[in-house]
Amino acid sequence: MRHEVERDVERVVLALDVNGETRDVLVPVHKTLLEVLREDMQLTGTKHGCELGECGTCTVLIDGKPELSCLLLPVQLEGRAITTVEGMSHGPELHPLQVAFGELGAAQCGYCTPGILLSAKSLLEANPRPTRDEIRDALAGNLCRCTGYTKILQAIELAAGRMR
Amino acid sequence: MLRLPRFKYLRPKTAREAARMAAELGPRAMFVAGGTDLFPKLKRRQFEIDTLIGLDFLPRAIRNGSDECAVDAGVTLAVAARDEHLIARFTGYAEAAGVVSSPPLRNAGTIGGNLCVDTRCNYYDMTYEWRKAAGFCLKKDGDICLVAPSSPRCWAVSSTDTAPMAMALEGAVILVGPDGERELPVAALYRDDGIEYMAKQPAEVVTGLRLRSTAGSRSAYVKLRRRGSIDFPIAGAAVAAHFDGDVIVSCRIVLSAVASYPLEAKAAEEFLKGKRLDGDTVREAAQLASKPAKPLDNADLSHFWRKRMVRVVVEQAFERLNDQRGGVDG
Numbered sequence: 489m490r491h492e493v494e495r496d497v498e499r500v501v502l503a504l505d506v507n508g509e510t511r512d513v514l515v516p517v518h519k520t521l522l523e524v525l526r527e528d529m530q531l532t533g534t535k536h537g538c539e540l541g542e543c544g545t546c547t548v549l550i551d552g553k554p555e556l557s558c559l560l561l562p563v564q565l566e567g568r569a570i571t572t573v574e575g576m577s578h579g580p581e582l583h584p585l586q587v588a589f590g591e592l593g594a595a596q597c598g599y600c601t602p603g604i605l606l607s608a609k610s611l612l613e614a615n616p617r618p619t620r621d622e623i624r625d626a627l628a629g630n631l632c633r634c635t636g637y638t639k640i641l642q643a644i645e646l647a648a649g650r651m652r
Numbered sequence: 653m654l655r656l657p658r659f660k661y662l663r664p665k666t667a668r669e670a671a672r673m674a675a676e677l678g679p680r681a682m683f684v685a686g687g688t689d690l691f692p693k694l695k696r697r698q699f700e701i702d703t704l705i706g707l708d709f710l711p712r713a714i715r716n717g718s719d720e721c722a723v724d725a726g727v728t729l730a731v732a733a734r735d736e737h738l739i740a741r742f743t744g745y746a747e748a749a750g751v752v753s754s755p756p757l758r759n760a761g762t763i764g765g766n767l768c769v770d771t772r773c774n775y776y777d778m779t780y781e782w783r784k785a786a787g788f789c790l791k792k793d794g795d796i797c798l799v800a801p802s803s804p805r806c807w808a809v810s811s812t813d814t815a816p817m818a819m820a821l822e823g824a825v826i827l828v829g830p831d832g833e834r835e836l837p838v839a840a841l842y843r844d845d846g847i848e849y850m851a852k853q854p855a856e857v858v859t860g861l862r863l864r865s866t867a868g869s870r871s872a873y874v875k876l877r878r879r880g881s882i883d884f885p886i887a888g889a890a891v892a893a894h895f896d897g898d899v900i901v902s903c904r905i906v907l908s909a910v911a912s913y914p915l916e917a918k919a920a921e922e923f924l925k926g927k928r929l930d931g932d933t934v935r936e937a938a939q940l941a942s943k944p945a946k947p948l949d950n951a952d953l954s955h956f957w958r959k960r961m962v963r964v965v966v967e968q969a970f971e972r973l974n975d976q977r978g979g980v981d982g
Contacts (some may be wrong), residue, residue, distance in 0.1 A: 498658075500661075517661045520691070536653075547756055550760075553759040554755060555760045557955045564708055625755070
């Protein structure tokens with residue numbers, strides 16, 4: 489541990505496909521996707537939680553499937569489509585999930601919301617008519633410490649209905 | 653913030669090349685596939701390496717034969733859990749893959765990685781600062797086991813869900829080393845030691861898993877944990893049985909998370925040969941199966957309760973086998 493800071497930092501140029509746009513970044517190879525998104529791309533919608541893969545607040549979509557950006561290395565992600573919460577809306581037009589979350593008050597502090605929105609987006613793209621249990625299963629990696637989940641589940645059902 | 657340590661990232665193109673890199677670099681380097689077990693541990697400084705060898709080249713296919721299934725090590729747990737052939741012929745394996753951690757981790761974590769999951773302990777899976785304050789343990793930087801201080805060995809717990817099931821199904825892993833490839837029964841992949849928990853050579857890459865099934869075989873996996881998601885197992889039962897009608901011809905019962913390796917309950921397996929799965933038989937078998945489990949106070953919840961629950965998860969696993977009667981494998 490004490491020798492770590494004496495090591496050289498290996499930096500790499502990566503072409504990352506983030507929210508449909510390919511961006512070149514020069515980053516230390518040991519930085520996680522979460523750190524690169526927030527610190528090098530200023531995409532701070534992806535939140536920084538436990539950093540250990542236990543809370544789901546840093547969820548992003550990789551090729552449409554939810555994964556945890558705190559446990560991903562950008563060097564492993566070239567050629568993969570990365571979607572963050574910033575990529576959900578089209579300009580000023582919010583995604584139906586975002587609208588439903590706003591309407592039903594499905595967020596209190598909002599810290600877990602970006603991760604939950606993305607898990608829900610992935611679910612609805614694969615399954616436009618999920619049951620309540622299927623929604624619960626899809627969100628089983630996203631913790632919310634404020635809301636008790638009921639409004640979150642209702643908002644996803646509302647959005648699913650509008651998207652069909 | 654918990655940041656990863658500085659490291660170099662190597663990108664071999666084949667398993668042989670990866671194995672040669674690992675052999676050359678020794679303990680300074682580790683393999684990484686999904687990274688879901690490795691990265692938290694690197695952030696907590698439980699491993700001290702300066703190089704990661706990426707296994708991104710690993711194929712990600714499931715090849716189904718009539719009675720055999722070859723699963724590439726790069727297949728994610730989510731894909732394995734949803735695979736129709738695995739669900740039909742190796743039900744317990746698909747169940748085990750589907751209860752590892754949480755959905756986003758199963759989209760990243762691989763079946764090869766889950767076979768290699770590091771053993772866990774409440775005194776070990778903590779940040780560097782916590783471990784320094786509490787006193788380092790035998791598994792990392794310390795001289796004594798903090799769970800059993802008079803013991804000469806480490807008692808960290810095997811925490812993989814899929815390995816017990818692969819063992820129960822008498823699966824085999826394909827290992828590629830610097831000098832060639834070999835096949836090893838999953839049962840021979842582990843050691844009863846919290847530190848040196850794997851019997852493979854450190855430079856060998858797990859490239860695949862082979863499962864075999866015969867007509868009349870059924871399998872199930874039941875996992876015990878505090879919450880229905882995210883958590884590692886604190887006990888579990890993997891059972892696979894071959895039936896002739898309703899009579900068990902042979903069976904394997906392998907317990908998760910109650911020892912430093914997936915623990916086979918051999919007395920219960922012998923007891924069940926030639927018997928039908930009625931309530932009394934299952935209860936007696938579960939009682940026998942729970943005997944070798946000796947969980948210590950180094951995982952979530954009380955170890956006394958975990959010990960008592962081993963009997964329950966074994967019973968539940970056999971109930972699942974009964975539920976599968978009349979299914980594909982009849």
